[in-house]
Each structure stands twice: as structure tokens, then as C-alpha cells.
Amino acid sequence: MTTISFARGVPAPECIPVELLADCARAVVERDGATVLSYGSPAGYEPLREWIAERHGVEPGRVLVTNGSLQGLVFLAKRFAGERVLLESPTYDRPLKILAAAGVEVVAVAMDEEGLELEGLEEALASGDKPAFLYTIPTFQNPSGRTLTSERRRRLVDLAREHDLLVLEDDPYGLVRFDGEAPPTLFELDGGEHVLYSSSFSKTIAPGLRVGYFVLPAGLERELEALAVSTYITPALLGQATVFEFLRRDSLEPNLERIRPLLAARRNAMLESLERELPDARWSRPEGGYFIWLELADGADTATLLARAGSAGVSFVPGTDFGGAPNTARLAFSFVSPDEIREGVRRLGSLVAEPVSV
Amino acid sequence: MTTISFARGVPAPECIPVELLADCARAVVERDGATVLSYGSPAGYEPLREWIAERHGVEPGRVLVTNGSLQGLVFLAKRFAGERVLLESPTYDRPLKILAAAGVEVVAVAMDEEGLELEGLEEALASGDKPAFLYTIPTFQNPSGRTLTSERRRRLVDLAREHDLLVLEDDPYGLVRFDGEAPPTLFELDGGEHVLYSSSFSKTIAPGLRVGYFVLPAGLERELEALAVSTYITPALLGQATVFEFLRRDSLEPNLERIRPLLAARRNAMLESLERELPDARWSRPEGGYFIWLELADGADTATLLARAGSAGVSFVPGTDFGGAPNTARLAFSFVSPDEIREGVRRLGSLVAEPVSV
Numbered sequence: 001m002t003t004i005s006f007a008r009g010v011p012a013p014e015c016i017p018v019e020l021l022a023d024c025a026r027a028v029v030e031r032d033g034a035t036v037l038s039y040g041s042p043a044g045y046e047p048l049r050e051w052i053a054e055r056h057g058v059e060p061g062r063v064l065v066t067n068g069s070l071q072g073l074v075f076l077a078k079r080f081a082g083e084r085v086l087l088e089s090p091t092y093d094r095p096l097k098i099l100a101a102a103g104v105e106v107v108a109v110a111m112d113e114e115g116l117e118l119e120g121l122e123e124a125l126a127s128g129d130k131p132a133f134l135y136t137i138p139t140f141q142n143p144s145g146r147t148l149t150s151e152r153r154r155r156l157v158d159l160a161r162e163h164d165l166l167v168l169e170d171d172p173y174g175l176v177r178f179d180g181e182a183p184p185t186l187f188e189l190d191g192g193e194h195v196l197y198s199s200s201f202s203k204t205i206a207p208g209l210r211v212g213y214f215v216l217p218a219g220l221e222r223e224l225e226a227l228a229v230s231t232y233i234t235p236a237l238l239g240q241a242t243v244f245e246f247l248r249r250d251s252l253e254p255n256l257e258r259i260r261p262l263l264a265a266r267r268n269a270m271l272e273s274l275e276r277e278l279p280d281a282r283w284s285r286p287e288g289g290y291f292i293w294l295e296l297a298d299g300a301d302t303a304t305l306l307a308r309a310g311s312a313g314v315s316f317v318p319g320t321d322f323g324g325a326p327n328t329a330r331l332a333f334s335f336v337s338p339d340e341i342r343e344g345v346r347r348l349g350s351l352v353a354e355p356v357s358v
Numbered sequence: 359m360t361t362i363s364f365a366r367g368v369p370a371p372e373c374i375p376v377e378l379l380a381d382c383a384r385a386v387v388e389r390d391g392a393t394v395l396s397y398g399s400p401a402g403y404e405p406l407r408e409w410i411a412e413r414h415g416v417e418p419g420r421v422l423v424t425n426g427s428l429q430g431l432v433f434l435a436k437r438f439a440g441e442r443v444l445l446e447s448p449t450y451d452r453p454l455k456i457l458a459a460a461g462v463e464v465v466a467v468a469m470d471e472e473g474l475e476l477e478g479l480e481e482a483l484a485s486g487d488k489p490a491f492l493y494t495i496p497t498f499q500n501p502s503g504r505t506l507t508s509e510r511r512r513r514l515v516d517l518a519r520e521h522d523l524l525v526l527e528d529d530p531y532g533l534v535r536f537d538g539e540a541p542p543t544l545f546e547l548d549g550g551e552h553v554l555y556s557s558s559f560s561k562t563i564a565p566g567l568r569v570g571y572f573v574l575p576a577g578l579e580r581e582l583e584a585l586a587v588s589t590y591i592t593p594a595l596l597g598q599a600t601v602f603e604f605l606r607r608d609s610l611e612p613n614l615e616r617i618r619p620l621l622a623a624r625r626n627a628m629l630e631s632l633e634r635e636l637p638d639a640r641w642s643r644p645e646g647g648y649f650i651w652l653e654l655a656d657g658a659d660t661a662t663l664l665a666r667a668g669s670a671g672v673s674f675v676p677g678t679d680f681g682g683a684p685n686t687a688r689l690a691f692s693f694v695s696p697d698e699i700r701e702g703v704r705r706l707g708s709l710v711a712e713p714v715s716v
Contacts, residue, residue, distance in 0.1 A: 010397055018391030025596065026384030033376030037564035039368055067425050068590045097588055206395035210594040230455055232426045236568040236594030238383065 001313040004344035006331040009142060009290050012266070015259045015334075016206045017251070024245035025238065036241045042228040043221070044213070045240035051247055056215050058192060064221050066228065067235050069172065069200040069212025070094055075227040076133075076168070077102035079220070083132035086124050088116045090293075090322035092142040095135055095170070107131070108323055113284070115141070115148030118155055125163050133166035133196070138186060140173035140289025143322045143330035147286065150183040157186055160194040168196045172203050172212075175256055177288035178264035187215065196220070201243050203290070204256060209239035260288075267292070269338035270331065270345060277349030283331075290334035293319070295327060296352060302329040305351060314347040359671040362702035364689040367500060367648050370624070373617045373692075374564045375609070382603035383596065394599045400586040401579070402571070403598035409605055414573050416550060422579050424586065425593050427530065427558040427570025428452055433585040434526070435460035437578070441490035444482050446474045448651075448680035450500040453493055453528070465489070466681055471642070473499070473506030476513055483521050491524035491554070496544060498531035498647025501680045501688035505644065508541040515544055518552040526554045530570075533614055534561050535646035536622035545573065554578070559601050561648070562614060567597035618646075625650070627696035628689065628703060635707030641689075648692035651677070653685060654710060660687040663709055672705040 029036055036045070043049060044065025053060040066072040073095055081103045087096065089108035099106050107128070109120040116136055125131070136156075138148035148156070160167050169186040187197040192215065200212035216224065228235065246252065270292055274283050284293040294316075296302065302318040303326065309315055319328025333341055387394055394403070401407060402423025411418040424430040431453055439461045445454065447466035457464050465486070467478040474494055483489070494514075496506035506514070518525050527544040545555040550573065558570035574582065586593065604610065628650055632641050642651040652674075654660065660676040661684065667673055677686025691699055 013392050013396070016391065016395045018387060018395060021395060022384045022387035022391060025387050025600075026380045029376060029380035029383050033374065033380060034371050035566075037374045037376060037379060037566040038371070039565050067594050068592075070588075071590045074589050094588065094591075101588065207397050208393075208395040208592065208595045210590060210592065230428075230452065230459065231432050232429045232568060233452075234426075234566065234568065236425055236597050237566045238597045238600065239594050242383075242596065 003310065004314050004336055004340045004347065006314065006316040006333070006336070006344060008335045009332045010207060010335050011203065011259070012262065012335055012337070015262055017255055017258075020251060021206060021242060021246065024249070025242045028241040028245040029238070032241060036237045039234045040237055042234055043225045044235055045237050045244060048211075048240050048244040048247075051244060052213055052215070056187065056192070056197065058215055059218070062216055062218050062221050064214045064216060064224050064228070065235060065240055066212050066214070067232070068202070068210040069170070069198050069214070070098065072198060072212055072214045072224065073098050074102070075224040075231075076214075077104055078227055079223055080104055080132035084129050085133055085135060086121065086131045087135040088137075088141070090143055090319060090324035090328070091135070092137060092170075093321050096323065099135070104132070111144065111146060113146060115146050115152055116156065118152060118159065121156070121159065125159070125165065131165065133168050134160075135168045135170065136186075137170045137173075139171055139183075140176070140286050140291070142173070142289075143291055143317070143319070143324070144293040145284040145286035145289055145291040146293065147183070153183055153186055153189055157189045157195070160190065165194060166196060167194055168198060171197065171199045173289040174199070176203050176260065176263060176290075178260050178267065180287035204252060205243055205246055209243055210236065211240050211243045263288075263290070263334060265338050266333040266336070266341055269341040270333040273342050273345035277345050278352060281352070290332050292331045292333060294329045294331050295325075296329075298327060300327040300352070302327060309348070309351055312347045312351045314344045314351070316348070361668065362672050362694055362698045362705065364672065364674040364691070364694070364702060366693045367690045368565060368693050369561065369617070370620065370693055370695070373620055375613055375616075378609060379564060379600060379604065382607070383600045386599040386603040387596070390599060394595045397592045398595055400592055401583045402593055403595050403602060406569075406598050406602040406605075409602060410571055410573070414545065414550070414555065416573055417576070420574055420576050420579050422572045422574060422582050422586070423593060423598055424570050424572070425590070426560070426568040427528070427556050427572070428456065430556060430570055430572045430582065431456050432460070433582040433589075434572075435462055436585055437581055438462055438490035442487050443491055443493060444479065444489045445493040446495075446499070448501055448677060448682035448686070449493070450495060450528075451679050454681065457493070462490070469502065469504060471504060473504050473510055474514065476510060476517065479514070479517065483517070483523065489523065491526050493526045493528065494544075495528045495531075497529055497541075498534070498644050498649070500531070500647075501649055501675070501677070501682070502651035503642040503644035503647055503649040504651065505541070511541055511544055511547055515547045515553070518548065523552060524554060525552055526556060529555065529557045530561050531647040532557070534618065534621060534648075536618050536625065538645035562610060563601055563604055567601055568594065569598050569601045621646075621648070621692060623696050624691040624694070624699055627699040628691040631700050631703035635703050636710060639710070648690050650689045650691060652687045652689055653683075654687075656685060658685040658710070660685065667706070667709055670705045670709045672702045672709070674706070
């Protein structure tokens with residue numbers, strides 16, 4: 001029995017525009033090979049920096065393009081080593097590990113269905129040293145799939161101003177919305193004074209290109225750029241230039257229109273199957289992104305469940321990996337097909353219903 | 359007056375096979391796009407790992423391909439943080455900074471015209487804690503252009519065995535040899551037990567691709583791979599796959615044959631010009647690579663000289679940046695044309711001859 005993976009937060013192969021990217025890669029080396037194939041700016045391929053800058057209404061000097069956005073977070077963690085960083089709980093496990101490994105003190109703030117709980121944030125701000133920043137994924141969060149409501153976004157930006165708090169808005173999923181109206185980003189609400197913004201082209205074009213970016217205050221951009229120089233001189237420009245060629249051809253919006261229904265069909269299959277197979281559980285209902293957050297009945301333990309899930313032919317990531325409760329799990333609907341999702345959730349349902357043999 | 363740069367240790371634009379790489383990039387995305395454009399092994403593009411492994415006679419699991427070889431050194435520095443590392447003096451400034459920034463204690467061992475002085479190495483081994491490793495660039499060293507003699511190579515490998523010393527042989531320039539016979543690498547002499555090997559395709563194909571690699575003991579490879587995962591999940595695969603396609607087409611050797619005379623002409627122009635313009639100075643005479651090490655008369659100060667070099671229209675890197683003496687400088691002949699080299703060394707000669715106005 002082949003295992004159906006709800007563990008992999010990656011796009012299904014059919015989401016990746018292979019032919020188009022092959023042509024973009026060729027075209028950009030032919031047109032701008034001398035630049036793409038040489039050492040260049042440590043902050044990334046200049047035309048791409050300019051495109052990103054224009055999109056976010058800032059100067060190109062505020063944009064740092066990195067080998068995937070985690071690499072930028074590694075620089076940021078290094079810059080703020082020894083300081084205190086607030087983050088929502090549960091949260092994406094990789095930043096959690098990167099921050100901790102860099103010697104950053106991480107302080108978790110609870111979330112509910114509407115995203116980060118602002119009362120919890122105020123409490124965290126009132127106690128202890130002033131944090132270096134708050135790390136948040138306000139839209140289709142990894143792992144919970146939750147989205148911070150518009151009202152809370154406004155209040156969060158107000159709080160950031162009041163407390164002179166830096167907020168890092170990590171937004172890789174925002175453009176992968178299937179339905180509903182997009183709330184404004186924190187960056188838009190704030191105007192980029194207290195909010196740092198990061199995103200990537202992993203979910204909108206292709207993850208293997210490893211092109212992430214940060215929009216930062218100019219001074220901080222220069223500090224991280226110095227860390228980039230001493231790590232890799234210049235980031236991998238071929239992927240960045242291929243992304244730029246893709247954007248230059250106005251292929252982003254058509255590609256998003258192509259992948260949204262592919263992902264929506266997967267989310268729908270998962271929501272419908274959960275309804276059918278897991279009557280006693282609760283789960284998030286995201287309007288986009290890759291993930292659904294599953295909450296089993298109190299007392300259930302998804303880590304124990306996972307140990308038996310292998311033989312049942314289904315996999316997922318236990319919520320505790322993200323700082324969540326023992327009865328939670330992250331289900332990624334992005335990678336497998338709708339049919340596999342239906343079958344995988346059926347297997348999950350049997351697993352949950354099955355009495356545990358001791 | 360345009361400044362002639364002997365500071366940039368990068369290939370001249372004509373050394374980069376732009377058209378061929380454009381086709382390789384397109385071909386590899388078309389052929390293997392699903393792999394290249396997705397997340398993959400944190401250790402790099404598998405077919406490239408296999409190619410490198412075969413070239414060095416090891417298992418693919420011992421090969422770590424990184425976003426440029428400095429990135430791998432960053433992982434290695436992290437792994438050995440707090441320990442002691444020996445390196446030759448002068449040495450490439452970026453590793454020096456990476457090691458120091460990671461909290462590694464660096465201990466310099468002197469070099470002469472024949473490379474690392476082994477008596478100095480023995481002294482360093484006899485005093486203080488056992489070092490984590492020795493970092494060396496035995497062939498066409500950056501910055502000195504010097505090559506460790508065959509006899510010293512054998513003695514160094516013997517010493518490594520005697521003292522159970524790890525040696526990191528950084529060898530980006532070895533294949534860029536214009537004349538003379540190549541001595542065996544330390545890795546070849548040792549069989550890869552005490553010698554770790556690193557290289558890149560920056561000097562043999564193109565630096566902007568950012569493809570470096572390490573050949574390591576399997577256990578150490580796994581440890582660094584774990585650091586790679588938590589830094590960028592997967593390295594930038596498009597450049598790695600493009601390199602593999604280039605290799606698969608047997609384009610490496612023809613490309614080396616094409617660029618060797620381009621670089622040899624530059625080295626020759628520099629050696630001849632130095633003979634003519636700087637009668638009181640000494641310099642290295644490399645049989646390959648990118649650099650010549652200049653030693654002015656005792657009491658000269660290249661940092662002071664550099665301050666006046668801007669208005670004279672020539673630039674270089676003072677030797678002190680690499681831990682060298684104040685009267686030394688690194689001259690890169692790789693980037694500018696032979697005519698520019700002749701004119702640049704003429705300017706340098708006037709500068710050296712000119713009495714300093716106080």
C-alpha cells in the first residue's frame with residue numbers, strides 16, 4: 001500500500017509550469033547571461049529586486065532576495081541573536097528551530113480561529129524585555145491554515161505603533177486564495193514602517209527555484225546584506241532571473257488562475273472527507289493555502305496515531321511539532337490528488353476510530 | 359580614467375560559456391523539471407552528486423552540494439564552533455571571517471614559496487588543543503597564487519595520519535592550470551580518510567551558478583546536511599542541474615581548454631609587466647589560477663598605496679586583508695584584458711616609484 005502523504009507542504013507536480021520555466025531559463029541566460037552567470041549583488045538579481053520593490057511600493061534598496069525565504073530568516077535570527085522574539089502558537093516549525101538555534105529567546109502567543117490572540121500579545125509585550133520582533137504568518141498560516149481577521153490586523157498594526165514593535169509578516173500563501181476577499185496585508189496597513197514583509201515564489205511559481213525575499217527598513221536590509229555577502233557572496237541568480245523572466249512575461253497572474261482551482265479541488269475534497277470520516281473532530285476551513293489544522297477529541301494523541309499511520313498508509317505531521325496540543329495535526333492538501341485525499345482521510349478516519357491495542 | 363581592477367578575483371566575461379549554458383538550463387528543466395523545480399535533497403541535485411562522487415571515487419552520500427562553497431564552509435564553521443582551526447597565512451579572507459564569526463579560534467601557520475611550512479604546522483600541532491581541522495588551498499592559492507609542492511603534499515598527508523588531523527583541501531583552481539604538471543591532490547594522496555575536499559564550478563563553468571561542493575566522511579556529511587535543511591530546505595537546484603547538463607554533454611574539458619589560454623595570456627601579461635615596471639619588487643609565478651602575490655620592498659605599505667591608487671586608476675587588495683605583511687598585495691589577473699593588465703601594472707609601477715607627499 002502506497003502511503004498517502006498529508007505531511008508534505010509542497011505543490012502537486014501539475015501546479016508547476018515546467019515548459020514555461022524551461023523557456024524562461026533559456027531566455028534569461030541568453031538575454032542577460034553575463035550578469036546572471038557572474039557574481040552580482042548579494043541582495044539579489046537587480047531587475048527582480050526592482051519588480052518586488054515596485055509591487056510593494058518601496059525603494060529597491062529595501063528588498064533582499066535570498067536562496068529561499070528561510071535563508072533570510074537565518075540572517076535575521078543571526079542579527080537578533082540573544083534577543084527575544086514573539087511568535088504565534090502553533091507556528092511553522094522551521095522558523096521556530098532557526099530562531100532557537102541562533103540563540104533567540106522565543107515567546108509563544110496563543111492563536112484562535114481568528115488568528116493571533118491580541119490580548120495574549122499585549123500580555124507578552126507588558127512582561128519581559130522589549131522583543132526584537134513578532135513573527136507571524138497572518139494568511140493561511142502554516143500549520144493551522146488560519147487567517148488573521150481584518151479587524152485584528154488593524155488592531156495589531158495599532159499595537160505595533162503604540163509599542164514600537166517590529167512585526168515580521170511572513171506571507172508565502174497570500175496569493176494562493178481560492179475564495180473569499182483578501183484582507184489587507186499588515187504591511188499595507190502599516191505602510192512598511194513597523195512591518196517587515198517576507199514572501200517567496202515557491203507557492204506561486206515553483207519551490208525548487210529557491211527564491212524568497214524580504215522587504216525591510218533600508219538600514220536593516222544593509223545589515224542582512226552584509227551577512228549574505230559573507231555567507232555566499234551572491235545568491236543563486238539563475239533561479240531569480242528565471243522568476244523575473246516569468247514575471248516580465250506577465251505569467252504570474254495566469255499561473256495563479258491555473259493553480260487556484262487545482263488546490264481548491266484538493267481543499268474541498270479534504271473538507272468533505274473530514275466531514276464524512278471524522279465526525280468527532282474539528283478542523284480549520286481555510287480559503288486558500290496548503291493546510292488544514294485538525295483537532296481530535298480531547299485526550300487523543302496524534303503522535304501515537306502517527307506511529308500506527310504508516311501501516312494504515314497515510315501520513316501527516318503531529319501538531320506538537322509546531323507547538324500545538326497533542327490532539328492536533330497538520331494536514332497538507334497541496335501535494336496529493338483529490339482522489340488520494342478522499343482515500344487518505346478514509347484511512348485516517350479508520351485509524352482514529354480504531355481502539356488502540358496496548 | 360577608468361580604474362583597472364586587479365582586485366576582482368572573478369573570470370573575464372569571455373570565459374563564461376553563455377550560449378551553451380542557456381541551452382543547458384532549458385534542456386534540464388524540460389527533461390527533469392519536476393525534480394529541478396520542486397524541493398529535493400538538501401545535499402543537492404542527485405545526478406550532480408553522483409557525477410562528483412564518481413569523479414572522486416566515493417559514495418554519493420559523501421557529497422554535499424551547496425549554494426557556492428562558502429555556504430558549505432559556513433556549515434562546517436557552525437559544526438566546529440568553539441574549536442580551533444589551523445590555516446595558512448596569508449589565506450583567502452572570506453573563510454577567515456566565516457570561521458572567526460562562528461566562534462572558531464583560528465591559528466595561522468606561515469607559508470613560503472612552496473606553500474604551507476610544515477615545520478610551522480608541526481609546532482602548531484604540538485601546542486594547544488587538538489585542532490578541528492587545517493584549512494588549506496594547496497593549488498594556486500588565493501591570495502598568493504602559490505602551490506604546495508608534491509613533496510610537501512606527501513609529508514602533509516603523513517602528518518595528518520600521524521596526528522589524526524583533518525585537513526580541508528579547498529581546490530577551486532586546480533583545473534585552471536595553464537602549464538606544468540599537476541601534483542596529486544591531498545585528497546588523492548590520502549584516499550579521503552583524513553582529507554576533506556571542497557571545490558566549485560565557479561572557475562570552471564560560471565560563478566553566478568553558485569555551485570560548490572564538499573566531499574566528506576559520511577557521518578560529517580549527514581551532520582552538515584542537517585544544517586543545510588534548516589537553512590534552506592533544498593539548495594538552488596536549477597544552477598546545479600544546469601551544471602550537470604553541462605557535464606553530461608562532456609563540455610567541461612573543452613571549456614577548460616578554451617579558458618586556459620585566455621587566462622594564461624593574462625598571467626603572462628602581468629608577469630612581463632611586473633618585470634618591466636616593478637624592478638625592486640618580488641612576486642609569485644603561478645602556473646594557473648587567478649592570482650599573483652606581490653611583495654614590495656621592505657617598509658612599503660600597500661594599504662597606503664591603495665589610498666592613492668584610486669586616482670592613479672588601478673586597484674588591488676592589500677595583503678593585510680589576508681593576514682599578509684604590510685608590503686604585500688594580491689593582484690588578480692583573471693578579470694581584465696591583457697592590454698588593461700599592461701596599462702594597470704604601468705600605473706602601479708608609477709605609483710610605487712612616486713615619492714609619498716606628506
